[in-house]
Amino acid sequence: MGDDNYKGQQIDLNTKSFVIINKKKRVNYKISWQKSRRDNTAFSIDALKGGGQAAADTSCSNEDVEDIIDGLVNAKNEKEVKEFVTKANQILPTLADGLCKTDLLKEISYTRAPLDFPYGGRLSYNEVITLTVERLGLDEKLIDTRTYIFETPQRDRWLIHYGLTYAPNAISRFSKYYALADTNATNKYTIKKENKNGPKPWDNISATINFTYPFHGDSRDFDGGFTGGFGLSAGLEVSGHAGLSMIVGQNIILSSGIVMIQKHKLNGEYKEGDIVKTNLNFDALHTKVWVPELFFTIGYRFPSNFVAAKKANSEAKKTE
Structure with a gap:
């Protein structure tokens, strides 16, 4: 007054x-x-x-x-x-x-x-x-x-958050291959499958931007919501995902669902055991395909001001 x-x-x-x-x-x-x-x-x-x-x-x-x-x-x-x-x-x-x-x-x-x-x-x-x-x-x-x-x-009702998404090889599994040189012959290479020690768990992690629509319009300590987003892995594999989220407080969002992700598959020109005359590198042996996979995301929403x-x-x- x-x-x-x-x-x-x-x-x-x-x-x-x-x-x-x-x-x-x-x-x-x-x-x-x-x-x-x-x-x-x-x-x-x-x-x-x-x-x-x-x-x-x-x-x-x-x-x-x-x-x-x-x-x-x-x-x-x-x-x-x-x-x-x-x-x-x-x-x-x-x-x-x-x-x-x-x-x-x-x-x-x-x-x-x-x-x-x-x-x-x-x-x-x-x-x-x-x-x-x-x-x-x-x-x-x-x-x-x-x-x-x-x-x-x-x-806005939509929450934008950034996070890390893990997509394990649970649904769509593809092996990776390499060209093994024949030590007894010149220009002779055999296409071999990499052993299980090749890919690492962090190869399946992508940096993502996520968009979550909460179930409720008011502010709650715990809430659920629908989440969609896009990701990019260290191997430059693009992904798009959608699923459900648990919203903890105002900043932490945990999500899970189905992701459509790019994975490397053996090029259709080759099969395991083929003999080639050229030492083919990884990109020559593989092609990217879109496949479904599970995903798990932990995201963080930064305060605006x-x-x-x-x-x-x-x-x-x-x-x-």
Whole structure:
């Protein structure tokens, strides 16, 4: 209160409470809440009584403190309350008299009122919360109504994350081959199958970009979703995958399903045991084919804006 240009702010998903500041005496405040996503029901709580208290009975003899306390008690509006609170905060560090400090802090406390936040648990992304404050006179007649809008961070339903995908040789298995030179003859090579010590497990790992659509639109510690994405292995084998995911918190996503992946298969011109006159390299012996395979992915979603999130969390602790 006290700032005519203030209309609201972005709040953190973990927001639990609000505080009205610069509250004026001899004015009652009645509030109601509204959240656009889950329901449109206005929540009301008891009026925040402005008081109508008499001027503070202070034993402080400091004229500046007395003037500020008198100003707070008899302020014409919230804007004046804000001005006197600012003056009080400026003079507090200079006060040596403990009684003056106590009196001033007590009067400042009357200008603040905590609000019970009616929405339990964690908020969701893309929510708009409306706080309506009715200013009532001591006769309970309406003076005016002020509306404040609070928005949670915006986020698309689709989550983009990066990760590593492992596609074992479980469904489509292909051996790899090489040309073995005949030590007893010139320009004579036999096509042989590589032994099992050739391919390594990391040959089946791809760097991937993934797109996950959560089952629920709100924010949860655990959720599921549909995932699709693309990958590229160290051997430049391209893949495209789709399946189901488990979303842990806001950043970790575990996925599994079916991937269409490129694998190296013996070129159709050759078969194991063929004799050739040329020392064929790997690319000459093999061709890439698209085959189905299982996949397992662990992905990480990077926060979009650390600075904005920290600032929103700080500002959410107070409401004007």
